[in-house]
Amino acid sequence: MKPPKPAKGPIYLPIETTARELDGKLLLAAEAVTRGYAVIIGSKGSTLNVAKRVRQGIWLDKGHGDHYIDARFKSLVDANIHCTALDEEGFVFANDEAYLKNRGIKTGAALTYLSSIFVWGHHQKSILERFTTSSGKLVITGNPRFDIVQPKFRNFFSRETGEIKRTYKNYILINTNFAAGNRSFSYKKSYLDEKNDLGIINSQDDLEFYKGWQEYKQSLFQHYCEMARSLATKVPEVNVIVRPHPSEECTTWRRELNGFSNIHVCREGNVINWILGSRAVIHSGCTTGIEAFVAEVPVLRYHPLYDERYESPLSNSLGDSAADLETLIEKARQIVQGCFKEGTHKSEILKRHLENIEGSWAYENIINEFDRLSDSESMQGFILNIQSLPFSSSLIRNAIRKMSNTSNILKNIFFQKAHKNQKFTNLKVAEVSDKIRLIMTVFEGKKNHKVSQMYVIKKIDENSVGIFPA
Numbered sequence: 001m002k003p004p005k006p007a008k009g010p011i012y013l014p015i016e017t018t019a020r021e022l023d024g025k026l027l028l029a030a031e032a033v034t035r036g037y038a039v040i041i042g043s044k045g046s047t048l049n050v051a052k053r054v055r056q057g058i059w060l061d062k063g064h065g066d067h068y069i070d071a072r073f074k075s076l077v078d079a080n081i082h083c084t085a086l087d088e089e090g091f092v093f094a095n096d097e098a099y100l101k102n103r104g105i106k107t108g109a110a111l112t113y114l115s116s117i118f119v120w121g122h123h124q125k126s127i128l129e130r131f132t133t134s135s136g137k138l139v140i141t142g143n144p145r146f147d148i149v150q151p152k153f154r155n156f157f158s159r160e161t162g163e164i165k166r167t168y169k170n171y172i173l174i175n176t177n178f179a180a181g182n183r184s185f186s187y188k189k190s191y192l193d194e195k196n197d198l199g200i201i202n203s204q205d206d207l208e209f210y211k212g213w214q215e216y217k218q219s220l221f222q223h224y225c226e227m228a229r230s231l232a233t234k235v236p237e238v239n240v241i242v243r244p245h246p247s248e249e250c251t252t253w254r255r256e257l258n259g260f261s262n263i264h265v266c267r268e269g270n271v272i273n274w275i276l277g278s279r280a281v282i283h284s285g286c287t288t289g290i291e292a293f294v295a296e297v298p299v300l301r302y303h304p305l306y307d308e309r310y311e312s313p314l315s316n317s318l319g320d321s322a323a324d325l326e327t328l329i330e331k332a333r334q335i336v337q338g339c340f341k342e343g344t345h346k347s348e349i350l351k352r353h354l355e356n357i358e359g360s361w362a363y364e365n366i367i368n369e370f371d372r373l374s375d376s377e378s379m380q381g382f383i384l385n386i387q388s389l390p391f392s393s394s395l396i397r398n399a400i401r402k403m404s405n406t407s408n409i410l411k412n413i414f415f416q417k418a419h420k421n422q423k424f425t426n427l428k429v430a431e432v433s434d435k436i437r438l439i440m441t442v443f444e445g446k447k448n449h450k451v452s453q454m455y456v457i458k459k460i461d462e463n464s465v466g467i468f469p470a
Contacts, residue, residue: 007469008374009037010057012081014044017246017423021062021088023156023270023435024144027363028060029467030439033455035367037374041432042464043424048072050460052079058370060118061085064111065104067198073113082373086118086143086366091353092287092312096127101209104200108132116369121353141365142356149272149295156438160273168264171239172332173278174228175271175288179247180210181217187247209309216310220284223304225256227282227325232260234329238336241266243274243288246423280335282328285312290350293318294357298335302328317349427465433457436467 011032013025029039040050051059052075059076061068064085073083093099100106108131111117117132118141119125125138132138148156183191195201195210232240240263244250253265266274271288272295275281281292282300292299299319303311306323322328334340356362436457456470
């Protein structure tokens with residue numbers, strides 16, 4: 001295998017939730033490597049450690065709330081890193097003020113640390129414009145998570161989707177988003193305490209808003225438990241897959257749904273694999289409902305409760321809806337029998353919220369901006385600084401030992417270990433290599449030169465992988 005050559009960058013792609021973020025981030029990584037960048041992808045703590053040691057490159061964060069300044073941005077900028085962000089929660093929210101509250105954007109101070117702010121679409125851009133006079137920082141890109149569900153990349157999921165279908169045959173997928181009311185036991189703080197500690201609760205009105213949110217999600221959790229049991233009983237010919245949000249507690253779902261042989265609580269793998277194999281997706285205000293809509297899978301929204309303070313008008317505008325259990329069961333039965341007539345899809349609203357819904361690719365838009373930020377001379381030689389980590393066995397042991405010590409400290413600062421393990425799973429070189437190979441196969445049909453042999457993948461430490469031009 002060839003050693004890596006000097007490269008631009010590196011680009012750091014930290015991941016918080018593997019099942020949600022990994023495939024889209026690997027699409028970004030593949031495009032970056034074909035343009036001569038080195039990429040470090042892994043947990044936030046691990047990639048942060050590498051960035052601080054290398055002291056050059058471009059960092060892509062998952063948010064830009066005020067609290068991100070002390071968490072990462074200040075130290076990264078001090079280390080000569082270009083900070084950028086694409087808010088993973090910047091797409092589906094009840095209203096503009098709820099978005100700002102939930103994401104901890106009060107003063108917008110974090111935006112001053114960012115060289116570029118990638119936004120999902122024109123709507124999010126209009127919200128953030130009130131916080132920055134540098135409108136050029138706000139770059140409308142979309143999100144690679146929605147690139148990869150387009151037909152062009154659909155084969156990327158075929159193997160995993162096929163395995164799921166062989167295991168569960170016909171199934172209906174229920175995606176949940178009730179973390180405020182069904183909070184993972186791995187958190188050491190209550191939902192309200194965490195909001196308070198992050199500085200998100202600043203008044204009695206804020207406290208009442210989040211208490212109401214918590215109670216609303218608790219009620220929806222109970223309604224969805226009832227719905228899953230009823231669906232399993234009245235449409236017994238299908239399996240019911242319940243996929244809790246990564247911040248939810250799985251054991252409560254299993255306890256509530258115990259005793260049904262055709263109900264399965266699963267959270268493994270990318271949700272797109274499960275969506276593409278399903279007969280239908282049932283949700284309540286989830287981004288996954290929009291992903292299913294784009295993937296052309298029937299979407300049902302079940303809303304036995306509806307409070308506009310907490311619900312997204314975007315996700316609730318797509319697919320069909322049911323306010324009562326009987327209607328939902330009948331629609332599900334029609335889907336299974338192949339006689340379901342979908343209601344009117346109001347997809348026009350998507351165009352304002354999501355740039356890469358048609359005619360534009362988020363992964364290209366983002367790397368184009370990295371090209372603008374990148375100074376080839378100042379960012380050249382990255383591999384000379386770090387190539388000993390993956391390629392010299394004598395140095396790797398000492399380097400990784402140092403990295404591990406630092407990483408452990410960072411984990412204590414940024415993560416509660418049990419919760420981190422629930423959301424982030426260690427990256428395996430073989431897994432990353434397989435996925436990159438599939439993406440490169442698609443690229444070869446588009447680019448004028450062979451790209452499948454243009455990269456080398458090596459483990460950097462337990463929680464991160466390097467992808468280098470070869």
